[in-house]
Amino acid sequence: MKKIVMQTVGAAILAVSASGAAFGEQLFTGDTRLACEAVLCLSSSQRPGECSPSLSRYFGINHKKLSDTLDARRDFLNMCPTAHDASKNMPQLVEAIVQGAGRCDADYLNRVQRVQLQRKVCTGWGGGDAGQSCHTETYTAIKDSVPNYCVAYWGNNYTDLDIAKYVGTMEQDGKWVPNSQYVTEQARWEQAHPPKQEEYSWLKR
Secondary structure (H helix, E strand, O other), rough: HHHHHHHHHHHHHHHHHHOOOOOOEEEOOOOHHHHHHHHHHOEOOOOHHHHHHHHHHHHOOOOHHHHHHHHHHHHHHOOOOOHHHHHHHHHHHHHHHHHOOOOOOHHHHHHHHHEEEEEEEEEEOOOOHHHHEEEEEEEEEEEEOOHHHHHHHOOOOOOOOEEEEEEOOOOEEEEEEHHHHHHHHHHHHHHHHHOOOOOHHHHHH
């Protein structure tokens, strides 16, 4: 369903990408054309070679502050006349792209979604506190939740994206992987982290 909806919003932009002509007799060139192509290319995980110029232009916009980078990228996408079509909710799509594109893939999430957690580690005989030596250990984990801007980007009616999925658990080396790799990576994680068997079950016989 989302692919069909995306084709609707892409129809007008695609004319710009393919021939450079759209919106009456006006001919789009330069940044205006690249902006229209970027909106279409950043709405999908399917990015043919024709997307390279517009994506290079978009991701080439960088400033010292993230907020300045996002503002400049928004201004760039808004150079496309289609971006202002409120009847098709295009301003919402542009905002979702600005906030999420390049910031919601598995590699990025694994870098920025890091948190410090603590766990109790005990050694020695497990039959009682007297025979154990325990301490609290701090470790780094990758959060299994995503920022709201990723939810908006992935869930926009006009995007058709290969979203990232979380493999494993935060407590046991969990991480984000592309959706296309999820089944393989989850199986690999389960093999490396089999369910823990109950310790000293023989005591209950």
